[in-house]
Amino acid sequence: MAADDAVGRKSAFRRGLNATRLAVASAVTVLIVLIVAYAVTVVTRTEELSLSVTGGIIYVMRESVQPRKVGLSFSVQANNPSGRARFYYTGIHGLVFPVNNRTKAIARFSIDRDMVVAPNSLLQTEAYVHVDDIPKIAPYFDELYNSSSASIFSNAMLTLNGTLEVGLYSVHNKSRVLTVYYCSPLTMGAAGNASAPDMDDNVPCGTSDPME
Structure with missing residues (x-):
């Protein structure tokens, strides 16, 4: 029974870790998209030569x-x-x-x-x-x-x-x-x-x- 509990806790930990990694990866992706969008916006609204x-x-x-x-x-x-x-x-x-x-x-x-x-x-x-x-x-x-x-x-x-x-x-x-x-x-x-x-x-x- 104790062994089953330990396995369950490890599985839950892995699921939580995977979820955290996914959340971090998603946040980084969103940040990159925002940076690119900002750069494009900055360039397109520049004054003229x-x-x-x-x-x-x-x-x-x-x-x-x-x-x-x-x-x-x-x-x-x-x-x-x-x-x-x-x-x-x-x-x-x-x-x-x-x-x-x-x-x-x-x-x-x-x-x-x-x-x-x-x-x-x-x-x-x-x-x-x-x-x-x-x-x-x-x-x-x-x-x-x-x-x-x-x-x-x-x-x-x-x-x-x-x-x-x-x-x-x-x-x-x-x-x-x-x-x-x-x-x-x-x-x-x-x-x-x-x-x-x-x-x-x-x-x-x-x-x-x-x-x-």
């Missing part, structure tokens, strides 16, 4: 080469207001338009360095674009090449086209999205005569096509 052209200026420089060329210099500032997410804007290429109706681009360019913007950070990326003297962009080229004005064109536009990803800390968490930024109105002015860029005068770049 904002871009702007520093000072709203594209500097124009006559290059001392033949055939004639003009150099365009500008900088793009990326602002990540999120305290949680990191933004990756990669494979960036773009177009320069002397007027923002986008009827005629005077240059195509690529930005070699990807924009990887940490949480609560600003990143400034410099760009230099060569413009060739070709018939289809005349008379825009002649004005850029010959003018010393601080405001050769005052309604210019840049478009930036790249792949945008969002990551929580250093992990890429969201799918890659092709994203176009439209930056206007910009001033194209002769280097040395155009005013130095002021961050207070940055021109923001939007993701909505202003022509639509």
